[in-house]
Amino acid sequence: MATTEPEQQISLKLVVIKERNKVVFAEAEKDFVDVLISLLTLPLGTIVRLVREESNMQPIEVGSLTSLYRSVENPDKEFLSTDSCKQMILRPKNSMERYCKRLKLKMDDTEPTEYFVYVEFVDPILNRKNCKNIVKGPTMYMATDDLVVTPMTATSVISLLATMSIPFSDLEEKEFSIGIKEAVGILQASLTSKSALTTALCHLLTQIKQEN
Numbered sequence: 001m002a003t004t005e006p007e008q009q010i011s012l013k014l015v016v017i018k019e020r021n022k023v024v025f026a027e028a029e030k031d032f033v034d035v036l037i038s039l040l041t042l043p044l045g046t047i048v049r050l051v052r053e054e055s056n057m058q059p060i061e062v063g064s065l066t067s068l069y070r071s072v073e074n075p076d077k078e079f080l081s082t083d084s085c086k087q088m089i090l091r092p093k094n095s096m097e098r099y100c101k102r103l104k105l106k107m108d109d110t111e112p113t114e115y116f117v118y119v120e121f122v123d124p125i126l127n128r129k130n131c132k133n134i135v136k137g138p139t140m141y142m143a144t145d146d147l148v149v150t151p152m153t154a155t156s157v158i159s160l161l162a163t164m165s166i167p168f169s170d171l172e173e174k175e176f177s178i179g180i181k182e183a184v185g186i187l188q189a190s191l192t193s194k195s196a197l198t199t200a201l202c203h204l205l206t207q208i209k210q211e212n
Contacts, residue, residue, distance in 0.1 A: 008104050009177035010035070014197070014205070018172045021205050023145045023197040025160060030137035031104040033149055037134050038100050038107075039187050043092040045069060046108055051188040054107070056181035057200065060188060099134060105183045146194045147186075176204050 013027040026032070042050070044062075048069045052059045061067075072080065072089050080086050091110045094100055100108060135141070140152035142160075150156050161168070178201070185200035193199045 007179045009179055010104055010183075011175065011177050014174045014176075014201070015171055016174055016205065017166065017170055019170070021198075021202070022195070023201065023205075024164065024166065024171065025145065025157070026143045026197055027152055028141055028143060030135050030139065030141065033141045033143065034103055034134045035105050035107070035183050036143060036147060036149060036186070038096070038103055039190065041094055041096040041100060042108060042187070043094060045090055045092045046094070046110065047187065047191075049090065050107060050184050051191070054181060054184045055188045056185040056203070057188055060192065062191060105178075105180050107180055107184055107187070143197070145197045147190060147196050174205060178204070 010028070010032050012032060015024045015027065016022060017024060044065060048062050048065050051062065052066070069090070072086060075086070093110060094108055097108075097110075100106065141149055142152045142156055143149045144160065161171075182200060182204070186196055189196040189199035198205075
């Protein structure tokens with residue numbers, strides 16, 4: 001993505017099965033969970049564009065939506081009424097853009113809506129004192145490999161491991177930071193896999209294993 005600002009990073013702690021290098025869950029603060037939940041706010045046109053252009057993984061086609069996107073991206077002459085219409089379809093506005101622009105990793109680089117209003121206008125969202133992104137903090141969260149998100153507690157961890165029949169001795173922790181490309185990779189993996197974190201972050205897991 002074209003930007004002059006240094007890329008932000010989010011720290012993650014992954015609990016993985018040692019022999020298989022498979023993620024069991026990620027332990028993270030609200031910054032990461034905000035990014036995960038924001039995936040649900042992305043318009044389809046934005047999803048098609050991001051997984052094709054901005055992912056750390058190989059580009060994929062989102063079924064027939066990719067073909068539909070290309071039809072608008074490279075239309076026959078006079079197919080669309082105006083260029084503005086084309087841009088609205090290819091880079092649609094996110095209805096949650098005022099929340100998403102506060103994310104530490106901003107995947108959606110669509111230009112924000114500009115408002116021209118009376119000078120005393122107060123944005124009702126910006127005026128909410130306790131409105132800081134999507135989930136509450138400071139709280140640690142657990143995100144499983146298939147992106148089930150819950151508050152991090154000893155009970156939730158023990159319950160998950162019992163459900164998966166994984167002994168503690170088979171687990172290890174790995175820590176690293178991710179950027180926008182990895183976040184888009186998680187989006188991409190979530191469309192095709194029930195192991196979104198393992199699929200999207202496998203290159204980082206492998207790199208750490210080789211270094212060790």
